[in-house]
Amino acid sequence: MTGSLSTQDRVRQALDDAGKALLAAARPGSWPNPRRPAVSGAAGAVLALHVADPDRSADLIADGVDWLVRAQNDDGGWGTLEHLPSDFVATAMATAALRLVAGESGAEAVARGLGWIRRRGGVEGLDDPMMAQLTGLVLSIAGLYDANRLRRVPVELLLLPARLRRRLLSYLTPPFVALAFMQARQRRHGRLARAVERLARPVAVRLLEEFFRQEGESGSYGGDPWLTGLVCTALSRANAAPHLVRASVGYLRATAQPGGAWHLVHGVERDRVEVTGMAFSVHGLVRAGLADDARVLAGRDWLARCQQREPSVVYASPAGAWTWTGRTGWPNALETVLVLRILVDTERDEETDRILDRGVAWLRAQQDNRGSWSTFVRNSLVPLDGPCPFITAVAVEILHAAGVSTADPVIERALRWLAKSQAPDGSFEARWHRGGAPATAAVVHALSRLGMSGHPVAIRARDWLLASQRDDGSWSDGRGDGTPDETGHAVSALVACGQHEAARRGVEWLVAAQGPDGWWEPGQCCIYIRDHVHYCDPLIAQGLAVGALAAFGGGGR
Secondary structure (H helix, E strand, O other), X not given: OHHHOOHHHHHHHHHHHHHHHHHHHOEOOEOOOOOOOEHHHHHHHHHXXXXXXXXXXXXXXXXXXXXXXXXXXXXXXXXXXXXXXOOHXXXXXXXXXXXXXXXXXXXXXXXXXXXXXXXOXXXXXXXXXXXXXXXXXXXXXXXXXXXXXXXXXXXXXXXXXHHHHHHHHHHHHHHHHHHHHHHHHHOOOOXXXXXXXXXXXXXXXXXXXXXXXXXXXXXXXXXXXXXXXHHHHHHHHOOOOHHHHHHHHHHHHHHOOOOOOEOOOOOOOOOOOOHHHHHHHHHHHHHOOOOOOHHHHHHHHHHHHOOOOOOEOOOOEOOOOEXXXXXXXXXXXXXXXXXXXXXXXXXXXXXXXXXXXXXXXXXXXXXXXXXXOOOOOOOOXXXXXXXXXXXXXXXXXXXXXXXOOOOOHHHHHHHHHHHHHOOOOOOOOOOOEOOOHHHHHHHHHHHHHOOOOOOHHHHHHHHHHHHHOOOOOOOOOOOOOOOHHHHHHHHHHHHHOOOHHHHHHHHHHHHHHOOOOOOOOOOOOEEEEOOOEEEOOHHXXXXXXXXXXXXXXXXXX
């Protein structure tokens, strides 16, 4: 029967099924994210509770050990999320946790984990110094690696003036502090190194306290059980900041899932809703013409109310931003543009107008000197926090939709930066989404919305999207099969610039890839640690696919 339907008919049916599936998953004002449990989260939590709260949390620790053993892949490693391909960080974390906590019951799993690590060249095979330090120090806690073979963590960075320190460490401050405390216990030090560490120790605790207050004193760091576990383990073993250790233990106990798992991120709000996936899904539903649905309105309003009303001490940024963990957390440009584009695409009242105005003012204030936007810290020198073409393109589109002229210096500087940062092949690379499709599509979409689809940057980016489309009509990161995430990005951009034939092939792939329940299987497209930790997010994939089908259904042929 479906074979006789036109593309438009099949798109409408797929869109209807996807919208119903998303709306059915809603709860008052929010959407739960059906993401798989996280190996890194469970391993970090088990380590921390074993070190800091072994008696009271004995049951949680035992459940976590059993879950980690069950989650091990056939090749001996572990993936970031349950059943994802094995990666070094998750495998090192799980192997160390089981060796330290499980005893003989985990010996086989530990041996298999160590075998996987050896086959990948061990810690020495990592060319990223911070990842080598992280995995090597964690393994050393469990007696599985000699920390003296690692490069020294330069704790003196904590003693730099605050403005320079923020640019050098940015959002990496909590994990950097954790590594510094681990190093103090795990490595031999000369007299000078010990003196520097003594000077840095109170500064490190003060910085963690600033992040602690930024997150509403919830005890988490980044709303992340993995990172929280690392910090908690490091502080507890160093007999430092017991008040922060107690708070982190409380957070880890509160976020434990039935069966011994923890998730990658737990929002710090009462209902622990995440902003990111929800923002993608709400935006997709808005584009699908469902902006007036009560559940969509409630979701939009909840997201709008998550705007931070106070300046951020940790990033020295003004009020007006969003974070991924609700009303408290780490303010950043990515979540800010994701929520703002919902607000510019929906009808607003006086309150949401004020929220939009504050967000636009925040974007203006946070633009880098070079014209781009970094994720957390303005003019950041941290590669993953550095200038991001995806964020910059979406910010330009939002500013223009909010009434900022293309002749305004804030947009002119951004467009000049995009022109300079375009790769020779015409593509752009996002900081937090894998592959070339997300950022390249964002640039094409933004320039089309600005009436600049004939600009040389837009043409070269469009041509890259066309050339990178796979034979089956999808887009991927170039290393695997097509995904709804990347295909959704590309289709929306190609519809915006009038490339309907390529967009049609993309939506036909999306229709065929949709499951009978109305959902798509997300790709491993989200970056947690560049080149090392990637994960999939169902709400992001669903929102992007819905938005692409809606764009084609309204403007394709």
